[in-house]
Amino acid sequence: MRVLVYGAGQLAQMMYLAGAPLGIEVEAVDVNTETLVHPVSKLPLEATLAQAIEAADALTVEFEHVPEHLLEQAEKSGKLMPSMEAILVGADRVREKALLDNLQVANCPHRIVTQLDELDRCLQELGDKLIIKASRDGYDGYGQWRLTEAAQLEDIKASLSGLNLQQVPLIVEQMLSFDRELSLIGVRSKSGEIKVYPLTENLHYQGQLHVSVAPAPGVTQAIWQQAQEIFTRLAQGMQYTGVLAVEMFQCGDTLLVNELAPRVHNSGHWTNSGSDTSQFENHLRAIVGLPLGDTQARTPAAMVNIIGCGAFSRDLLSIPGCHLHWYGKTVREKRKMGHINLTADNYQQLGNKMAQLAGYVPSEAFPMLPDEAEKLSKLTEKP
Template sequence: MRVLIYGAGQLAQMMYLAGCPLGIEVQAVDVKDDSVVHPVSKLPLELNLTQAIEAADALSVEFEHVPERLLEQAAASDKLLPSMSNILIGADRVREKKLLESLNVPNCAHRLVTDLTQLDECVESLGERLIIKASRDGYDGYGQWRLTDRSKLDALKQSLQGLDLDAVPLIVEQMVDFDRELSMVGVRDKQGNISTYPLAENLHYKGQLHVSVAPAPEVDTELQKRAAHIFETLASGMDYVGVLAVEMFQCGDTLLVNELAPRVHNSGHWTQSGSVTDQFENHLRAVCGLPLGDVAAIGVSAMVNIIGCGSFSRELLSIKGSHLHWYGKTVREKRKMGHINVGAADYAELGDKLAALSQYLPLEFFPKLEKEARRLRNA
């Protein structure tokens, strides 16, 4: 079988590696020039996009910001999974919020803003602590602004002055004092069967995911069930096929959906060694019509992103249960270069291992690591 993935980054690469044992050949589309490339070497394959679409059993994406003309061509083949409209929900916060509202899924109070004068009404109705998000093309904290105090509203308007809000409206959200961010990665197959991984707890720094711990500590059966219910509502409501990631804020007993990603997700990378079947394999199984794999966790895991950092000691592999996933990219500031998965029997051991890991890494690139190690050791 063949699966063509739009996008030729690390997610396509990891799908390639997961597909190989199943006899599924994953090819990637470099959306910069529509070329079809090998997902690992990135070298062009000897076929063009039309031929690759023709030869594929399924088409899918590694990111939601695929140009619409490409998605339209893909959708026309009737092989695109998840569907174009589902992919666009992940790419457009207006569509996303509409979906959440239509399915009655709890999310942060928000307003759609197409004119900066509407910001005053936002402050009136949502309060003075707001997060303003471009509805499209935002990523890893880009395209986001904050208002923390009514007195700074004019300055905010100034900084937003250049935006074309007709083309890309803003979503203005009430800032929520959440306890933590959790994410649920799950998978739905063509028959509508759904499997959800245990919740992961995500630690961000400057808008980027730095560490995930899964299963998230202090999640009781009730909370896991509630998250799974939200996932099922969304995935079934969307008639979704493949892996879907749902980011949520936990506020006490309440879960508010923050964001959807219609694809394999960074907060699911822990599944590579921390679960029976990883998210990459399960995505391929789903889009190829194969039975879904077991999503049970194996012990507890942490996933540590390597961001903007190209040099560190490989001796970190001496930590038992540590696995390096290196993407083979050129180093750039804030660029995700790879990740490290660490598995342990319990949280205290996981904390010890993260503490050990911090000895091998240049900590300026890993601002969340030591504190998380301490937290887990005391858990």
């Protein structure tokens, strides 16, 4: 079988590696050049894009910001999964909010703004702690503005003045004081079967995901129930096929959806070590029509992103249960270069291993490790 992935980064690479044992050949599309490349070596492949679409059993994406004319071409083949509509929900916060509201899925109080002077009314209605996001192309901390007191409004308006808000509206959200960010990665088959991984807790630093821990500690039955209901409502509502990631804020006993990613997701990378079937394999199984694999966590796991950093001792591999995933890219500031998966028998041991890991990597690139290691090493909860 053949699967064509739009995007040729690490997610396409990990899909390729998951597909090969199943006899699924994954090819990647460089969406800038509109040519085919090998998902691991990035070397050009012989076929044209049109030929590859023809030959593929399924088409999918590794990121939501695929140029629309390519998505349209893919959708026309009848083999794009998830659908173009679902992908655009991930790419456009206006569509995303509309979907959440239509499906009555709780999310942050927000307004959609198409003219700058509407911001004053947002302040009146939502309060003076706001996050303002461009509705498109926002990604990992870029294209966001934070307003923490009314006096900042004029400065923010000035920096927004160059934007065409008719074309790309703003989403203005109430800044919530949430307890933590959780994500739920799940998968829906063509026939509607749904399986979800355990909730993952995500730790960010300067707008970027640095550490994920799964199963998220301290998840009550009520939260777990809510998360599953949210996932089911979204996946069914979109008639979704494949892996879908739902980012949520936990505020006490309530989950509010923050963002959807219509694809395999960074906060699901731990599944390569900590669960029986990785998110990559399950995504492929779903879109080519194979039965879904087990999504339970085998053991507690952590995923640590390697960001803007290439120099660290490979001796970290001497930690039992430590696995490196290196993406083979040129080092750039803030760039995701790879990640490290850790598994352990329990949270305490996971914390101890994370503390060990911190000894092998430069602390400035891994600022979240020491505190999280300490927190985990004190947990007596059984996962």
